[in-house]
Amino acid sequence: MRVYPDQLSRHLNPLHACYLIFGDDPWLLETSKDQIRQAAKRQGFEERVQLIQETGFNWGDLTQEWQSMSLFSSRRIIELTLPNAKPGADGSAALQALLQTPNPDVLLILEGPKLASEQTNSKWFKTLDSLGIYLPCTTPEGDQFRRWLDSRITHFKLNLQPDARVMLYTLYEGNLLAADQAMQLLQLLSPSQPIGADELSHYFEDQSRFTVFQLTDALLNNRQDSAQHMLAQLNGEGTAMPILLWALFKELQLLLSLKSEQAQGAPLNSLFGKYRIWDKRKPLYQTALQRLSLTQIEHMLAFASKLELNLKQLGHEDWTGLSHLCLLFDPKAHGHLAHISLD
The missing domain is CATH 1.20.272.10 (Zinc Finger, Delta Prime; domain 3)
Structure with a gap:
């Protein structure tokens, strides 16, 4: 069943047998996984197994994890990454077989890139979609982006004036990660004070200019010349x-x-x-x-x-x-x- 990320919270209690998280927006992908993990933890899923479909991947490993008993008598999450969203014939058969023998103590999360119609029309996808939740994590645009931003402003309890909201819409449309980081900083600086466009302009620059997060990335990569220039x-x-x-x-x-x-x-x-x-x-x-x-x-x-x-x-x-x-x-x-x- 197709469910959009902003509706996910309504489909976590009880959990479905599997969640298919595919898309090209890193913020939506990560926060969707986090929501599912947190809900699963509350429902007794303590262990987490991570698998990646790489060259030579043995689909028998997935089947074994699905069927094996937990070492710690707790429920288990299996997270399988499909880098190309193409499990192949063996993978397709394995995935369909798993869901035909449900295991209430195992939750399956599949993740990967944005799906094309070729993939959403495949037999393996249709089988899993009918038994679980499909989350298309594509970056919202226009009114959808504005609704997303308004919800995050509420989440961070920011007191933004209308002109400041318009500025955020303009600066960060298409970049949910940067927008969320910007609001984290605003919460740190002005957790309850009214913020207008003038105040906002002192905190943030257009995406073409340096940000605090670009500085930390440069430092982690040891690009010292760039980092010192950004700091200055x-x-x-x-x-x-x-x-x-x-x-x-x-x-x-x-x-x-x-x-x-x-x-x-x-x-x-x-x-x-x-x-x-x-x-x-x-x-x-x-x-x-x-x-x-x-x-x-x-x-x-x-x-x-x-x-x-x-x-x-x-x-x-x-x-x-x-x-x-x-x-x-x-x-x-x-x-x-x-x-x-x-x-």
Whole structure:
């Protein structure tokens, strides 16, 4: 049964046997999966198995997971990614066979790219669609986008004036991820104050200009020249330092968690699932984790904490210190900047 993402909450209690999440909008794909996972957890689905249809994928593995008993006596979610949304003859047969022998203790989630009519008319899809929920996650446009944005404004409890809403519509139509990140920052800065277009213009720029999130991406990729240029421009445009520190803290704390658990033997792919890291961002974290040691990440967090303390207690916006913190995303800088003190 076809259900649009904004209607998903009505189809989670009780859960259906399977959910088919296909589309080209990363925000809708990820939030839809999160909603299903949270609902499943409330209904006793504690385990999660992730499979990807790669070259040489054995469909027997999926059947075995479907039929096997849980090691922990809990219900289980199987998440299967179909990168091309083409399971082939073996996969088509396996998927149809699974749903013909329902297992109330297993929930199946399929995900992949936007489907063409060739796929939605296939036998495997029609079988699963008749027994589960199909979520087409395509980016909303026009009035649909405005309704989506209004719902997120309500979610974040923002007090936006009509002219500010129009500005958000104009700046972010077609980019749900950027729009959602923008509203996260607005909530941080002005959780209840009325915000008009004039105030909004101080916080955000057109998509062609640098943003805080572009800065963190550059740092994770160790593109230091670009990152330092972005930082200088963000400073020149009056970007509030608490926003930048918040963004860097968020990335460093995530890197620390990933690095610590990876050192204890946890597979990186399972950690990406645990911390809800989107596919497009996984290479950024892989690069950073290969480059930085646990000790270096801990040092960077301590450095960031000192910057924040100086800002809160002394009102001191140390842009030089912030630049040094950004440089520390390059492991070579740790030796050169070891003598730097913020006391």
